[in-house]
Amino acid sequence: MKIFYTHNAIKDLKRLYDFIAKENPRAAAEVAAKLRQAIKRLLDFPMLGKEVKSNEKSASLRDLVTGKYIIRYALLKHEIHILRVWHSKEERQQL
DSSP states (O other), X not given: OEEEEOHHHHXXXXXXXXXXXXXXXXXXXXXXXXXXXXXXXXXXXTTOSEEEOOSOSSSEEEEEEETTEEEEXXXXXXXXXXXXXXXXXXXXXXX
């Protein structure tokens, strides 16, 4: 298995880091490390996240909750695509 990040996921990670770093750069680094660690666990446990209903037939959409953050990913045959990352209190419609 291999992990790929969409452009939106990269923007999400940067947005979350920058938001936290304004007040506490150390906490931002810790959150970033925890998110990377959670995503890396998907290599060993790709079904770890909860399935999300979707019209997409070629991929299984899943949400991995880690702390206060949600990582949405698509599980393909030999690939994991990180689609979005957000804080659980964020309005997803605005993302």
